[in-house]
Amino acid sequence: MLISKDWGRAAAAAALVALLAACGGDEGEKGAAKGADSTAAGTAAAPGADSAAGAQAAAPQTTGGPVSGLPAGPTVDAPPNEMGRIMVLEYHRTGSPEGEFVRTLANFRKDLESLYAAGFRPVTMRQVMEGNIDIPAGTSPVVFTLDDATRGQFYHTAAGEVDPNTMVGSFEAFKRQNPAWGTAGMVMCILPAAAHPSNFFGETPDKGTPRAQREATIRKKMEFLLQNNYEICNHTLYHARLDRASNTQQAMDWIGIGEDSIKAYLPADYDIVTFALPLGMWPREHSAAWQGTYRDGKRYENRVVLEVSGGPNVSPFDNRWDGHSVDRFIVAPGALERQLERWKADPTNRYISDGDPRTVSYPASMAQYVARDRLGGRTAREVAGAPAAAPAAGAQPAGAAAPAAGARR
Numbered sequence: 001m002l003i004s005k006d007w008g009r010a011a012a013a014a015a016l017v018a019l020l021a022a023c024g025g026d027e028g029e030k031g032a033a034k035g036a037d038s039t040a041a042g043t044a045a046a047p048g049a050d051s052a053a054g055a056q057a058a059a060p061q062t063t064g065g066p067v068s069g070l071p072a073g074p075t076v077d078a079p080p081n082e083m084g085r086i087m088v089l090e091y092h093r094t095g096s097p098e099g100e101f102v103r104t105l106a107n108f109r110k111d112l113e114s115l116y117a118a119g120f121r122p123v124t125m126r127q128v129m130e131g132n133i134d135i136p137a138g139t140s141p142v143v144f145t146l147d148d149a150t151r152g153q154f155y156h157t158a159a160g161e162v163d164p165n166t167m168v169g170s171f172e173a174f175k176r177q178n179p180a181w182g183t184a185g186m187v188m189c190i191l192p193a194a195a196h197p198s199n200f201f202g203e204t205p206d207k208g209t210p211r212a213q214r215e216a217t218i219r220k221k222m223e224f225l226l227q228n229n230y231e232i233c234n235h236t237l238y239h240a241r242l243d244r245a246s247n248t249q250q251a252m253d254w255i256g257i258g259e260d261s262i263k264a265y266l267p268a269d270y271d272i273v274t275f276a277l278p279l280g281m282w283p284r285e286h287s288a289a290w291q292g293t294y295r296d297g298k299r300y301e302n303r304v305v306l307e308v309s310g311g312p313n314v315s316p317f318d319n320r321w322d323g324h325s326v327d328r329f330i331v332a333p334g335a336l337e338r339q340l341e342r343w344k345a346d347p348t349n350r351y352i353s354d355g356d357p358r359t360v361s362y363p364a365s366m367a368q369y370v371a372r373d374r375l376g377g378r379t380a381r382e383v384a385g386a387p388a389a390a391p392a393a394g395a396q397p398a399g400a401a402a403p404a405a406g407a408r409r
């Protein structure tokens with residue numbers, strides 16, 4: 001059964017206009033101005049963000065043995081901090097020139113390289129929400145979200161293989177070449193009823209391909225995504241602005257029917273937990289973004305609602321974590337590069353795994369933020385600031401006075 005294609009054709013066409021305006025780099029987009037550049041500033045005032053510890057210890061290096069059967073790969077030599085911040089990267093489409101919503105494929109591949117070298121490993125949004133971040137000691141989680149199912153994200157070649165010149169193809173190639181990168185996939189935020197080029201990865205306009213063939217292609221892609229540990233995320237039926245819904249029920253329909261239309265291609269028991277707000281715009285009644293009813297009492301529940309900007313998000317173990325408003329990091333030109341430089345100079349507020357999924361390690365400066373009611377059987381563990389094996393950092397605990405770092409630089 002395919003609900004979406006029969007629902008609101010005219011509306012979908014109108015929505016495409018909105019989509020193109022929005023994702024084409026509309027300056028007026030909510031939150032764009034507070035985008036990636038503000039990420040450090042946004043957290044600088046937080047206690048624990050002024051620590052000097054680790055200022056010299058951030059150089060990535062290849063150390064450690066196998067964890068969970070995988071080689072460790074590059075890690076960061078800094079104390080674990082599972083109360084640190086996590087980047088939920090936001091990509092839209094590939095192409096040139098670059099902008100807030102366009103990344104060249106070459107730079108997307110470079111992002112994979114630099115994140116890996118700096119000790120990052122992909123996880124899904126569901127894993128973060130569940131606190132299920134099982135990555136090696138000395139590595140940091142990073143979530144890749146791809147919005148709008150649009151151009152450049154995921155095609156097949158004529159031979160039926162995943163096109164290596166797409167984001168999914170590049171990501172999979174990177175996985176194969178770097179086993180320590182891990183097996184998690186990206187998070188695909190899909191618009192099931194939008195028009196080309198956002199009609200499920202934008203191969204051809206709907207009329208350009210017979211319906212049965214189009215649906216078979218979508219089905220094949222969704223199967224591939226699930227087999228390769230990607231997460232499917234709802235992004236509404238066709239990218240309508242929820243703040244412009246004529247009433248709460250219409251907003252709920254855009255979300256609920258959107259979810260149904262995506263689920264038409266998923267196994268019956270697949271639970272969509274992540275929802276991305278189109279343009280970061282909330283429905284007037286905010287709760288409609290995380291739960292609602294539609295079509296005579298059917299229900300949806302989104303345990304994660306993704307904003308459109310905001311910078312690195314707090315840890316799921318932080319009592320400031322709000323799954324209903326998770327900040328994202330727009331991969332605008334230069335933004336990720338700058339953030340990695342900042343964390344290289346000072347990894348204090350970066351989430352760094354202790355390698356043990358049963359414990360939550362944190363520096364003393366973060367003790368006040370530990371959400372003890374969300375540990376879910378895990379043990380919270382305060383750690384000393386500097387690793388014993390780093391004599392230059394001495395015994396200085398996390399949260400020590402900042403001038404020392406400046407002096408050493």
Ligand SMILES: [Zn+2]
Nearest residue numbers: 147148278279
């Ligand atoms: Zn979007």
